[in-house]
Amino acid sequence: MNLMKSLIPAAAIVALPQMGLAQEAATGEPAQHTQYIFTTLLFLMGGFLVFFMAAGFAMLEGGLVRSKNVAMQMTKNIALFSIAAIMYWLIGFNLMYPGDGWTISGWLGPFFSTTVLDPVGVGADAAALDYASIGSDFFFQLVFVAATASIVSGAVAERIKLWPFLAFVVVLTGIMYPISGSWQWGGGWLSEAGFSDFAGSTIVHSVGGWAALAGALILGPRIGKYKDGKVHPMPGSNLALATLGTFILWLGWFGFNGGSQLAMGTVGDVSDVSRIFANTNMAAASGAVAALIMTQVLYKKPDLTMVLNGALAGLVSITAEPLAPTLFGALWIGAVGGIIVVFAVPMLDKFKIDDVVGAIPVHLFAGIWGTIAVIFYGEASLITQLTGIIAYGVFTFVGALILWTILKSTMGIRVSEEDEINGLDMAELGMEAYPEFSKG
Amino acid sequence: MKLIIATIKPFKLEEVREALTNAGVRGMMVTEIKGFGSQSGHTEIYRGAEYAVNFVPKIKLEIVVPATMADQIVETITTTAKTGKIGDGKIFVLDVEQAMRVRTGETNEEAL
Numbered sequence: 001m002n003l004m005k006s007l008i009p010a011a012a013i014v015a016l017p018q019m020g021l022a023q024e025a026a027t028g029e030p031a032q033h034t035q036y037i038f039t040t041l042l043f044l045m046g047g048f049l050v051f052f053m054a055a056g057f058a059m060l061e062g063g064l065v066r067s068k069n070v071a072m073q074m075t076k077n078i079a080l081f082s083i084a085a086i087m088y089w090l091i092g093f094n095l096m097y098p099g100d101g102w103t104i105s106g107w108l109g110p111f112f113s114t115t116v117l118d119p120v121g122v123g124a125d126a127a128a129l130d131y132a133s134i135g136s137d138f139f140f141q142l143v144f145v146a147a148t149a150s151i152v153s154g155a156v157a158e159r160i161k162l163w164p165f166l167a168f169v170v171v172l173t174g175i176m177y178p179i180s181g182s183w184q185w186g187g188g189w190l191s192e193a194g195f196s197d198f199a200g201s202t203i204v205h206s207v208g209g210w211a212a213l214a215g216a217l218i219l220g221p222r223i224g225k226y227k228d229g230k231v232h233p234m235p236g237s238n239l240a241l242a243t244l245g246t247f248i249l250w251l252g253w254f255g256f257n258g259g260s261q262l263a264m265g266t267v268g269d270v271s272d273v274s275r276i277f278a279n280t281n282m283a284a285a286s287g288a289v290a291a292l293i294m295t296q297v298l299y300k301k302p303d304l305t306m307v308l309n310g311a312l313a314g315l316v317s318i319t320a321e322p323l324a325p326t327l328f329g330a331l332w333i334g335a336v337g338g339i340i341v342v343f344a345v346p347m348l349d350k351f352k353i354d355d356v357v358g359a360i361p362v363h364l365f366a367g368i369w370g371t372i373a374v375i376f377y378g379e380a381s382l383i384t385q386l387t388g389i390i391a392y393g394v395f396t397f398v399g400a401l402i403l404w405t406i407l408k409s410t411m412g413i414r415v416s417e418e419d420e421i422n423g424l425d426m427a428e429l430g431m432e433a434y435p436e437f438s439k440g
Numbered sequence: 441m442k443l444i445i446a447t448i449k450p451f452k453l454e455e456v457r458e459a460l461t462n463a464g465v466r467g468m469m470v471t472e473i474k475g476f477g478s479q480s481g482h483t484e485i486y487r488g489a490e491y492a493v494n495f496v497p498k499i500k501l502e503i504v505v506p507a508t509m510a511d512q513i514v515e516t517i518t519t520t521a522k523t524g525k526i527g528d529g530k531i532f533v534l535d536v537e538q539a540m541r542v543r544t545g546e547t548n549e550e551a552l
Contacts, residue, residue: 233491303487305486349488358487
């Protein structure tokens with residue numbers, strides 16, 4: 001019986017390549033429907049890996065906030081992901097990928113165009129055989145927009161009210177991110193200009209970072225963070241969770257960058273996906289090691305939270321061009337990202353910008369660096385890369401500043417002093433993450 | 441009878457307990473505490489920002505012994521808890537007026 005069980009899949013594996021064999025022999029490439037199947041599979045696997053980054057962000061942020069705010073941080077994380085998923089269906093996906101449906105060519109896609117999937121059991125004649133199924137493409141793109149929103153939640157943690165934050169997420173994921181994303185990935189004006197951002201150092205990470213920076217500025221620092229001209233650290237509640245979150249994000253990044261190859265139907269494409277995996281891993285490792293060494297040298301003790309940020313900064317740095325660099329290239333690009341974080345975290349403190357989890361150094365600064373670093377191995381000019389960085393920066397930062405200001409003057413974005421000191425868990429939720437521990 | 445209150449470094453607790461047991465101490469009370477002395481805490485760095493740790497973790501021992509043993513016990517704690525570095529702790533000796541063993545009703549040195 002056991003033998004039969006293992007024989008049946010084995011037979012299927014042997015039979016599978018036969019299906020496209022006739023055409024393969026003629027062209028050296030798999031049949032188009034085989035390519036469609038493998039690319040769709042790439043999107044689905046990449047998509048659920050990137051989906052799991054939502055868990056990574058949640059654990060990272062849960063570990064770096066104080067225990068009185070953990071339940072609220074978890075609430076924000078699951079709510080923002082879910083809102084992003086709905087908004088991306090309702091408006092975002094078609095706004096970002098207009099095809100022929102631009103409202104203003106190259107700049108603005110169609111509003112009020114919801115996503116429609118392929119029909120059930122779609123036939124080869126009706127499917128996009130040169131690409132992938134709509135469902136896989138839609139799912140893969142929507143988990144990216146959720147990552148952008150997660151970046152914001154970390155920076156504004158421990159003091160922002162739940163509902164104004166979620167209102168911001170609605171606009172960010174439904175409108176702002178899709179509009180700016182369409183400029184490049186939707187085939188808009190920046191892609192025409194030759195801008196290069198493979199998996200989104202700028203389009204995903206810097207956009208999240210700019211929105212986070214605007215939020216942290218309008219919101220102001222946590223009570224007691226900057227007092228008498230000094231910085232008063234507020235150590236996180238659980239560094240084991242923060243470390244788990246970082247490893248989950250690292251895992252998810254293989255889907256993030258690898259899936260962004262957007263094709264897995266040929267020898268070249270699947271080999272490229274493997275190059276991207278190897279480079280992505282290298283950049284994370286070198287970012288972490290760089291931060292480990294830098295904090296040891298600067299502060300005489302390694303700082304785990306900085307090492308975690310360093311790994312993530314390495315990942316963000318390689319995201320704009322994870323394919324072209326050699327492994328050595330990925331190593332030094334990631335290491336520079338790790339070093340940027342070590343210097344950027346205290347620098348933000350000097351400006352009294354309170355970023356609870358280091359989202360701005362990791363996603364904005366390393367994102368800018370990664371986008372510039374494309375010029376060393378990829379095909380892009382410094383001028384077009386800077387054009388893209390500035391375009392995304394101005395649009396997102398100004399848009400987010402306006403949006404945060406409107407929210408502040410209408411709903412109010414910050415909890416009361418008493419609520420902030422007592423913790424958002426009890427004040428806003430009436431429940432605690434750790435109810436069986438005494439106050440300490 | 442004397443009450444000996446000693447603050448020591450937490451990592452020294454096992455060594456001190458063993459030495460005191462060997463010296464004839466038959467009971468002690470142990471509390472995890474935080475505090476500061478002439479050292480006045482120290483500084484640590486979190487994400488690039490220096491901050492003061494004003495209260496340092498210590499262990500507080502409370503031991504009641506016959507008055508005749510007190511000097512020897514103080515001596516034992518001093519030699520075992522000492523590292524020679526700042527923050528080794530302090531020892532205080534107080535008079536005890538009365539002792540009672542709850543189970544048997546024995547009093548004073550009988551109760552120790």
